[in-house]
Amino acid sequence: MTPDPNTPQALGASRTVISVDAMGGDLGPAAVVAGISRSAKQNPEIGFIVSGDGPTLEALFAKKPALAERCEIRHADEVVTMDAKPSHVMRYGKATSMWSAVDAVKSGDASVCVSCGNTGALMAVSMIRLRKLPNINRPAIACLWPSRNKSGFNILLDVGADIRADQEDLLQYALMGASYARNGMGIARPRVGLLNVGTEEHKGRAELKVARELISEVADDANFDFIGFVEGGDIPSDRVDVIVTDGFTGNVALKTGEGTANMISYVLSQAFKATLFARISSLLALPSLNRLKKRMDPRRFNGGVFLGLNGTVIKSHGAADETGVAAAIQLAITLSQSDFAHKLAARVASASSARQDDPASTK
Numbered sequence: 562m563t564p565d566p567n568t569p570q571a572l573g574a575s576r577t578v579i580s581v582d583a584m585g586g587d588l589g590p591a592a593v594v595a596g597i598s599r600s601a602k603q604n605p606e607i608g609f610i611v612s613g614d615g616p617t618l619e620a621l622f623a624k625k626p627a628l629a630e631r632c633e634i635r636h637a638d639e640v641v642t643m644d645a646k647p648s649h650v651m652r653y654g655k656a657t658s659m660w661s662a663v664d665a666v667k668s669g670d671a672s673v674c675v676s677c678g679n680t681g682a683l684m685a686v687s688m689i690r691l692r693k694l695p696n697i698n699r700p701a702i703a704c705l706w707p708s709r710n711k712s713g714f715n716i717l718l719d720v721g722a723d724i725r726a727d728q729e730d731l732l733q734y735a736l737m738g739a740s741y742a743r744n745g746m747g748i749a750r751p752r753v754g755l756l757n758v759g760t761e762e763h764k765g766r767a768e769l770k771v772a773r774e775l776i777s778e779v780a781d782d783a784n785f786d787f788i789g790f791v792e793g794g795d796i797p798s799d800r801v802d803v804i805v806t807d808g809f810t811g812n813v814a815l816k817t818g819e820g821t822a823n824m825i826s827y828v829l830s831q832a833f834k835a836t837l838f839a840r841i842s843s844l845l846a847l848p849s850l851n852r853l854k855k856r857m858d859p860r861r862f863n864g865g866v867f868l869g870l871n872g873t874v875i876k877s878h879g880a881a882d883e884t885g886v887a888a889a890i891q892l893a894i895t896l897s898q899s900d901f902a903h904k905l906a907a908r909v910a911s912a913s914s915a916r917q918d919d920p921a922s923t924k
């Protein structure tokens with residue numbers, strides 16, 4: 562069969578192409594294709610490689626002929642389930658849509674991969690196919706956190722790629738987080754903070770104190786402002802843009818934030834139903850409540866970025882709907898068009914080289 566000259570692969574040299582795993586989400590491929598369609602309308606210059614069950618995807622795209630012209634379907638026989646063990650997927654997952662989606666970045670056919678699938682499996686497949694950047698000990702997952710900053714968000718990393726992190730890892734997280742803030746959020750000189758149990762210099766574990774010194778030493782050369790230790794209350798604040806921590810602490814903070822948001826929503830709902838007067842009050846407050854709902858809508862900041870790999874992978878929430886998938890794809894487009902992967906690699910390499918050349922850094 563003669564290749565279609567309009568496919569994303571054929572236009573790879575002139576068009577940004579995003580690879581999407583269509584099968585990993587809780588809502589199935591229909592929600593993913595709907596998200597792709599929404600993103601495609603907003604970004605007419607973007608092409609897509611969509612991995613999943615061929616007949617299912619062909620039926621979905623048949624209803625959207627204009628979208629189909631910009632998408633290349635890559636059939637995959639198998640799907641990575643949410644309860645699949647990462648080690649099993651690494652050994653036997655070559656026929657899955659997740660593997661296919663990551664491989665599109667590995668081969669250079671696409672610039673960024675987006676998947677709603679199993680987080681552990683996606684990291685494992687990304688590690689084995691894309692490999693870590695030189696000098697990176699542990700990759701990190703960076704998420705967007707609602708904040709009082711003008712952008713509306715702060716960056717928190719790591720939120721679960723690895724539960725451990727020593728001082729060198731935390732330094733690398735700071736460099737990668739600052740690069741993400743510059744290229745993903747347009748912050749020319751990000752403010753970076755190191756999460757601790759207090760802001761005083763004498764507080765915290767030994768590796769945090771050492772990391773504080775290491776990050777402070779590279780901040781000027783790496784073009785970010787290091788504000789020192791920050792506390793949990795600073796995560797949604799406007800005094801910092803990037804919060805650095807280990808994966809255990811970051812994941813606990815993330816899940817706690819999600820649980821707290823759900824609790825507040827439930828309590829407000831119950832309060833407005835308590836009495837007739839409360840119901841009337843809820844109608845008067847409806848415009849303000851809708852603004853709050855839109856501001857805090859988790860679908861708007863959907864997408865955890867895997868940092869520290871030879872390629873960019875974005876983990877969308879497993880329960881993402883059309884809006885959430887479109888948001889993750891939009892983040893992928895932003896990072897791709899800013900040449901994020903190459904800039905991140907260059908930043909990490911530059912900092913590592915400077916530290917190796919500095920005799921004091923080896924003491």
